[in-house]
Amino acid sequence: MKRIKKHHWLIITILAFIALVLVIILLLAGFNQVSTSQPTKSPTKTTSAVQQNLTHLTVQDIQSLLDRTSISIPDDAALGISIYNEAHKPIGLSFTIKGKKAYSGMSDGVEGILWIGTWYEEKVRQSSDLCSLMSQMKADQNVDFKSKINVFSLMWKYGSLKSCLGF
Numbered sequence: 001m002k003r004i005k006k007h008h009w010l011i012i013t014i015l016a017f018i019a020l021v022l023v024i025i026l027l028l029a030g031f032n033q034v035s036t037s038q039p040t041k042s043p044t045k046t047t048s049a050v051q052q053n054l055t056h057l058t059v060q061d062i063q064s065l066l067d068r069t070s071i072s073i074p075d076d077a078a079l080g081i082s083i084y085n086e087a088h089k090p091i092g093l094s095f096t097i098k099g100k101k102a103y104s105g106m107s108d109g110v111e112g113i114l115w116i117g118t119w120y121e122e123k124v125r126q127s128s129d130l131c132s133l134m135s136q137m138k139a140d141q142n143v144d145f146k147s148k149i150n151v152f153s154l155m156w157k158y159g160s161l162k163s164c165l166g167f
Contacts, residue, residue, distance in 0.1 A: 062102035074097035080110035
């Protein structure tokens with residue numbers, strides 16, 4: 001009789017564990033494509049006028065931002081940055097970050113892409129670090145991050161960016 005009770009207890013424990021894992025997976029499933037879709041706020045007319053006078057970002061601007069950034073991006077990981085205009089269309093300007101190094105253009109191996117509006121170009125140059133810039137973009141509801149890997153890999157590799165994007 002005790003053998004049957006132990007067997008039932010083991011089955012119940014295993015089923016409870018499986019149910020818990022499924023609940024966690026379902027909760028995180030919404031984060032599999034970490035994205036806030038399209039940024040909801042467009043720049044004001046004043047911002048647009050100022051933005052037209054700016055020169056576009058350079059790889060040196062991105063490198064300078066990385067040099068000021070305390071968070072770490074793994075050397076074996078690649079994160080992309082792509083710039084879009086007020087119509088939410090890419091302008092063909094992109095960068096790849098590997099570790100603490102910025103490269104011009106989008107690498108084929110990027111695991112996530114941070115989309116930045118042209119009206120943030122000056123903020124990229126002035127921001128104290130990448131995380132504060134991403135937090136500001138999130139507060140302004142202008143952040144869009146597309147993950148190309150699953151959420152578990154994303155959280156493992158880019159754990160230092162979790163607080164910046166809120167996932």
